[in-house]
Amino acid sequence: MANQRIGQGVCGHTGMVEAVKKEMTGEAVLRDLAELFKVLSDHTRVRILHALLKAELCVCDLVEVLDMNQSAVSHQLRVLRSAKVVKYRKEGRHVFYSLDDDHIVSLLQQGLDHVME
Amino acid sequence: MANQRIGQGVCGHTGMVEAVKKEMTGEAVLRDLAELFKVLSDHTRVRILHALLKAELCVCDLVEVLDMNQSAVSHQLRVLRSAKVVKYRKEGRHVFYSLDDDHIVSLLQQGLDHVME
């Protein structure tokens, strides 16, 4: 039903434009969607999330796994935290991070499936 | 089974780090994944994709729907094309764009579900 063009005529006079405009999800939602994907669009953050797909890890674990500067990792964790893509749990002087919910897991899996075909 | 910490001990000596490292998907794949999300992370591109979720549209339709400069739309369509997120079909002087496959549709839906809860 969707994704089909119903008669073409001259460009911009098919009624399609108006129809699509009306069905349009709110701008705010689309802005949030772009924002969510932006959070997932950095190599370092993807590596962090991929690692967390396997296990809950503390910052210094991640520093080892990624072989990166602790500061860089913390900065990216902050981005992930702010976007509620990861959650954390303090235990003494360690902070353990994990993926926030199954939605995030699905997005990552779906994305991985796509790029690996 | 996954996502569980099996004994903690001193940071970096749990065997977890090595285990996670070994299971690690190839760097190239993770780079592609970040790249895919990057393509989906721009407001204009999300608006384009969201419109294409409803119908196949030509460039001038999109220019109207988005109410944007034709040049800006074309530039973003190029990004989407290069990433094989959209496909196109020429018909005379018009070029009709549509989402490339169901994987993309799923990613968008999943993302939308997440941001709308």
Added chain:
DNA sequence: TGAATATATGAATAGGTAAACATATGTTGG
């Protein structure tokens, strides 16, 4: 309490990128 460890954060810098403008390419109809 003080040293060591774990994490967070402010500031500076380098690299990337979306939008606008101008222009080129390609297609149709008269």
Added chain:
DNA sequence: CCAACATATGTTTACCTATTCATATATTCA
């Protein structure tokens, strides 16, 4: 063939952001 229309693209500019360095905060343990 020529004019009008549809689309693509090179360039410039302004903005954004990931990393690094330096430092602050917080917690444990001897």
